[in-house]
Structures are given as C-alpha cells and as structure tokens.
Amino acid sequence: MTKFVRITDVGPRDGLQNQATILTPEQRGKIIAGLVDAGVPNIEVGSFVSPKAVPAMAGVADIYQQLPAGKAYYQALIPNEKGYQLAKTAGAKAVMMVVCATETMNQKNVRLSVNDGLKQARDIISQGKQDGIDVICCIAVAWECPFEGKTDNQQVINMASYLDEAGAKEIILADTIGAATPEAVAHLVEKVASSVSIKKLACHFHDTRAMGLANVYAALQVGIRKFDAALGGLGGCPFAPGATGNVATEDVVMMLHQMGYDTGINLEDLMKVSNLAGEMVGQDIGGRADKWRQLQLEKGLPLV
Amino acid sequence: MTKFVRITDVGPRDGLQNQATILTPEQRGKIIAGLVDAGVPNIEVGSFVSPKAVPAMAGVADIYQQLPAGKAYYQALIPNEKGYQLAKTAGAKAVMMVVCATETMNQKNVRLSVNDGLKQARDIISQGKQDGIDVICCIAVAWECPFEGKTDNQQVINMASYLDEAGAKEIILADTIGAATPEAVAHLVEKVASSVSIKKLACHFHDTRAMGLANVYAALQVGIRKFDAALGGLGGCPFAPGATGNVATEDVVMMLHQMGYDTGINLEDLMKVSNLAGEMVGQDIGGRADKWRQLQLEKGLPLV
Numbered sequence: 001m002t003k004f005v006r007i008t009d010v011g012p013r014d015g016l017q018n019q020a021t022i023l024t025p026e027q028r029g030k031i032i033a034g035l036v037d038a039g040v041p042n043i044e045v046g047s048f049v050s051p052k053a054v055p056a057m058a059g060v061a062d063i064y065q066q067l068p069a070g071k072a073y074y075q076a077l078i079p080n081e082k083g084y085q086l087a088k089t090a091g092a093k094a095v096m097m098v099v100c101a102t103e104t105m106n107q108k109n110v111r112l113s114v115n116d117g118l119k120q121a122r123d124i125i126s127q128g129k130q131d132g133i134d135v136i137c138c139i140a141v142a143w144e145c146p147f148e149g150k151t152d153n154q155q156v157i158n159m160a161s162y163l164d165e166a167g168a169k170e171i172i173l174a175d176t177i178g179a180a181t182p183e184a185v186a187h188l189v190e191k192v193a194s195s196v197s198i199k200k201l202a203c204h205f206h207d208t209r210a211m212g213l214a215n216v217y218a219a220l221q222v223g224i225r226k227f228d229a230a231l232g233g234l235g236g237c238p239f240a241p242g243a244t245g246n247v248a249t250e251d252v253v254m255m256l257h258q259m260g261y262d263t264g265i266n267l268e269d270l271m272k273v274s275n276l277a278g279e280m281v282g283q284d285i286g287g288r289a290d291k292w293r294q295l296q297l298e299k300g301l302p303l304v
Numbered sequence: 305m306t307k308f309v310r311i312t313d314v315g316p317r318d319g320l321q322n323q324a325t326i327l328t329p330e331q332r333g334k335i336i337a338g339l340v341d342a343g344v345p346n347i348e349v350g351s352f353v354s355p356k357a358v359p360a361m362a363g364v365a366d367i368y369q370q371l372p373a374g375k376a377y378y379q380a381l382i383p384n385e386k387g388y389q390l391a392k393t394a395g396a397k398a399v400m401m402v403v404c405a406t407e408t409m410n411q412k413n414v415r416l417s418v419n420d421g422l423k424q425a426r427d428i429i430s431q432g433k434q435d436g437i438d439v440i441c442c443i444a445v446a447w448e449c450p451f452e453g454k455t456d457n458q459q460v461i462n463m464a465s466y467l468d469e470a471g472a473k474e475i476i477l478a479d480t481i482g483a484a485t486p487e488a489v490a491h492l493v494e495k496v497a498s499s500v501s502i503k504k505l506a507c508h509f510h511d512t513r514a515m516g517l518a519n520v521y522a523a524l525q526v527g528i529r530k531f532d533a534a535l536g537g538l539g540g541c542p543f544a545p546g547a548t549g550n551v552a553t554e555d556v557v558m559m560l561h562q563m564g565y566d567t568g569i570n571l572e573d574l575m576k577v578s579n580l581a582g583e584m585v586g587q588d589i590g591g592r593a594d595k596w597r598q599l600q601l602e603k604g605l606p607l608v
Binding site for chain 1: 485486487488511512513514515516517518520521522552555558559562563564591592
C-alpha cells in the first residue's frame with residue numbers, strides 16, 4: 001500500500017454552507033488560495049445550488065474565476081442537472097453529487113427517491129463523460145441516518161456498485177452525521193471494496209462524537225487512501241461550534257504525518273489558513289492539532 | 305476475546321490534580337460516589353502526595369472514609385514508600401505507582417533515575433504482597449517524552465517485564481502527553497505483550513491531539529481490555545481547557561458501547577457526574593459524547 005494519502009478539503013463547501021456568518025466569494029477565494037498554498041491537492045470549492053436556499057454558497061461561479069489554475073484539483077457540489085449546467089458554464093472540470101442511502105434523507109436532501117437519485121447520478125456521469133467533466137459521487141448517511149437509524153450495509157454496497165458501473169470517478173462513503181464507529185467503518189469499507197476497487201473509494205467523517213480520527217485510522221487500515229476533511233473542523237451547526245463539524249484537516253494531516261504518511265500538505269501553512277477562516281467566520285475554530293501547537297508555543301516547547 | 309472492557313476513571317486524581325479550582329475532599333467524594341452509581345468499576349480516588357506540592361489532592365485519607373465500600377475497586381497514586389504508608393494507614397487496598405520511561409521525566413517526577421524508580425516499585429510491590437495491597441504500575445511517557453522526544457520501545461518493554469516479574473498487579477502504558485499515534489500504540493502494545501500477558505496490561509491516553517479514541521481503538525484491536533479515562537476529559541493544563549485532558553470517559557464508553565462492548569457503565573448517569581464535576585471546577589468540561597447528547601436533546605432527536 002502506498003504511503004500517500006490524498007486529502008480533499010471540503011471546508012469551503014461543507015464547512016461554510018451552514019455557518020452563521022456568510023462569507024463573500026472573495027473571502028472564500030482567499031481561503032481556497034490558502035489551501036492551495038498549503039499544498040492541499042483537492043478542494044471542494046462550493047456548491048452550484050440556489051443562492052436562496054443556501055446563501056452561503058452564492059457566487060460560486062465567481063470563485064471559479066479566481067482559482068489558481070493547475071495548482072489543485074477543484075470540485076463543486078451539484079444537486080442536479082441544473083447545477084451540472086451551472087458548473088459546466090463556470091468552467092468546472094469536476095463535480096460532486098450526493099445520493100443519500102436512506103429514502104427519508106434523500107427526499108429531504110433532493111426530493112428524490114434513492115433510485116431516482118441514482119439514475120440522476122448515472123445520467124450526469126454519462127453527460128460528464130461527453131463534456132470531459134469528472135463526476136464524483138458521495139453516498140451520504142452510509143452508516144447511520146438521523147431519521148431511519150442504522151443504514152443497511154447491503155444498500156450501500158449496491159449503491160456503490162451501481163455508481164461504479166455507471167462510471168463515477170470516485171465514490172465517497174460519508175458518515176454525514178458523525179455516528180459511525182471505527183469497527184463499523186472497517187466493516188462497511190471492506191464489504192464495499194469487495195465489489196468496487198479500493199482506489200476508487202474515499203471516506204468522509206464528521207467528528208461529532210470524538211471518533212473522527214479513530215474512523216480515519218480504521219479506514220486507513222482497510223486500505224482507504226482518500227479522505228475528505230475540513231480546515232479547522234468547520235461544518236455542522238453554527239449554534240454548537242465544534243460539536244458536529246467535519247473532521248479537521250489539520251488533525252487528519254498531523255496524525256497521518258506522524259504515522260509516516262505523505263499528504264503533500266504543509267501543516268504549519270494549513271493552520272494559518274485555518275486561523276484565517278476562523279477569523280472570517282468569527283469563531284474559535286481549529287482542530288486540536290492547532291490548539292496543541294498554540295499551547296506548545298506558549299510553553300516554549302518544540303513542535304515535534 | 306471478551307467483549308468486556310474495564311474502565312478505570314482517573315478523573316478524581318489525574319483529572320483534578322491540575323485544575324485551577326481546588327475541590328474539597330467532600331466534593332471529590334461526591335464525584336466518586338457519582339462514578340460508583342454510574343457503574344464505573346475502578347476509580348483512582350486521589351494521590352498520597354504532599355498537600356503542599358499538590359494542594360488539589362489534600363485530604364485523600366478523608367476521601368477513603370467516605371468511599372462506598374465494596375461498590376468499586378479503589379486505587380490511589382503513591383509516589384514513594386512514604387505515600388505507601390499513608391495509603392496503608394488510610395485503608396487503601398490498591399495503590400498505583402508511576403515510573404517514567406525517560407531519565408529526564410522520572411527525575412522531574414520523583415527525583416529518581418529510571419532504575420531507582422523501578423527498584424522502588426519492586427520493593428513496594430513486595431511490601432504490598434505482605435500487606436495484602438495491590439500495586440499497579442504505570443509506565444509514563446511510554447511513547448514520547450516532552451524532554452527527550454520519542455521513547456525507546458525496548459526501554460518500555462524491559463520496564464514492563466521487570467515490573468511484571470516483580471509482581472505488579474497491572475501495568476499501565478501511559479501516553480502522558482498525548483503524543484502517541486494509533487499505529488505507534490498498536491506497535492508498542494504488541495511488543496510489550498510478547499513478554500507480558502495482555503490481560504495484565506492497560507492503556508492510558510490523553511486527547512491532546514484528537515487521537516484519544518483512535519488510540520483506544522488501536523489498543524483494543526491488539527487485545528487491550530483495560531483503559532484509564534477521566535470523566536469529562538478532565539486533566540491537563542487549567543489554562544487551556546480541553547487541550548490536554550485525559551480521554552473523556554463518556555467518549556470512550558460511548559464508542560465501546562456502540563461497538564458492542566460492555567463496560568458495566570450507564571452512560572446517562574456518567575454524563576450527569578461529568579456535568580456535576582464541570583460545575584464544581586467551574587469549567588465547561590465534558591466529552592464530545594456529552595455535547596452531542598445536549599445537541600440531540602435541543603433538536604428533539606433521539607439519543608441513539
């Protein structure tokens with residue numbers, strides 16, 4: 001197994017979409033530029049969704065105009081065909097689509113049944129192939145759904161196989177609400193990997209119950225080398241800072257580097273962007289790697 | 305492998321010893337009683353150290369008078385022979401001694417070389433056998449030392465073998481500063497377990513860099529079934545709450561229960577004690593399991 005682990009920072013999308021403070025496209029562009037400078041190879045730059053529904057994601061087409069070309073792999077979330085067309089017009093070369101693994105969640109998310117969501121993804125993958133646009137698919141609530149409880153493993157396996165056969169560039173297994181345990185992560189990933197190449201799979205964790213890094217470690221052990229994370233642990237409910245955010249990119253990177261994995265990311269530079277984003281949203285964000293670093297500096301101790 | 309995992313809550317000792325707010329023996333007794341009621345099987349109730357050096361641990365003998373007899377296994381830290389005699393006089397049936405794995409750290413901790421620390425432990429173990437007092441030994445900075453950097457694995461293996469042969473009741477491998485990674489945890493535990501029975505080994509982690517639960521999971525995978533933890537993640541520097549505390553008992557218990565392990569602990573009751581301790585020290589402590597629970601209750605969502 002390679003010692004390289006690819007991180008996709010989803011902070012500019014999953015991290016910022018629910019924040020109480022709405023950032024301008026210029027501010028979000030600055031965060032993205034900082035991530036690029038820190039060496040983050042893949043960045044989810046925003047969503048092509050209705051600015052009325054999600055004001056925090058307004059102006060993503062403007063962001064595409066600012067992206068440092070050729071410096072990173074940029075992707076954006078699209079909810080449907082309309083979003084795909086907007087992304088294409090903006091010049092996106094990669095889009096990410098979510099299909100939830102439970103009926104209730106997929107209805108709430110995109111007002112489609114799971115099957116219709118899968119078919120929509122297949123049609124857009126097919127369109128993407130004609131246009132030279134990568135289509136990444138995310139299976140949300142892959143372990144647990146806030147409405148239906150534990151997700152059926154077989155459902156996720158079937159969805160992953162379907163999306164794989166349809167030609168998805170990558171398939172992300174997402175613990176959307178931060179309810180997975182490391183044992184459940186290892187179990188599901190191994191099952192999915194029996195029909196879909198592990199190289200095509202990525203994992204997306206939230207640190208809701210402190211198991212974020214444990215889940216990353218569990219996935220790593222069974223061969224996953226692609227992870228989503230958000231700078232500063234951004235994400236989740238703006239009324240409970242830190243409670244339900246994505247796993248913090250700096251925490252994931254610190255753990256990976258300390259275990260001898262390479263991410264291509266400069267941790268010090270990453271923490272600077274994380275602090276910048278925290279100032280912009282007016283919150284004390286930052287993974288614990290960052291807090292630890294501040295503490296070491298205050299004590300005059302080395303940043304081992 | 306059994307599905308029972310034994311938790312020792314070290315909150316009343318490791319958690320409270322560095323807090324800015326000093327609790328009375330009565331207050332600490334209330335926390336201990338709450339832990340007992342929550343079903344915590346093992347509790348580190350305090351330290352028999354100089355009250356001048358560690359004012360927060362003053363009056364531990366008084367605490368022994370309040371302990372609900374026969375309801376849990378109680379242990380107390382002792383630094384030396386004098387502490388042993390104080391513990392014996394107070395009626396302690398189990399004591400815990402720390403030997404640091406690096407010279408600098410052991411000198412700073414007890415002003416002894418590592419070898420002299422080991423010999424002192426051996427003598428006290430021998431004394432304990434005559435008195436019917438269990439002597440548990442903790443190898444501190446087992447993975448990394450704040451002064452000497454990475455700890456030599458062989459040193460820890462040798463120390464564990466020495467303490468095992470000397471008759472230590474249990475040997476705790478402690479990541480005192482929260483610097484271990486899950487891979488390093490698995491690696492060292494497997495090496496130590498090649499000469500010491502895994503049933504005699506326990507692990508003690510701090511959540512400094514967000515890897516607390518990842519380290520618990522890694523240790524669990526290689527057979528460890530005994531863990532230290534502190535209610536509310538208490539511990540560490542009072543000037544950086546949450547930054548360097550012990551791994552929170554409620555987070556460990558939540559992960560274990562969700563993975564099908566039994567701890568004998570009632571999580572809801574545990575969180576109540578954690579909240580009580582937080583009120584007493586005047587800090588917003590609590591593991592993320594607790595914060596997640598509050599969030600679920602606020603949203604009217606189930607506590608799955």
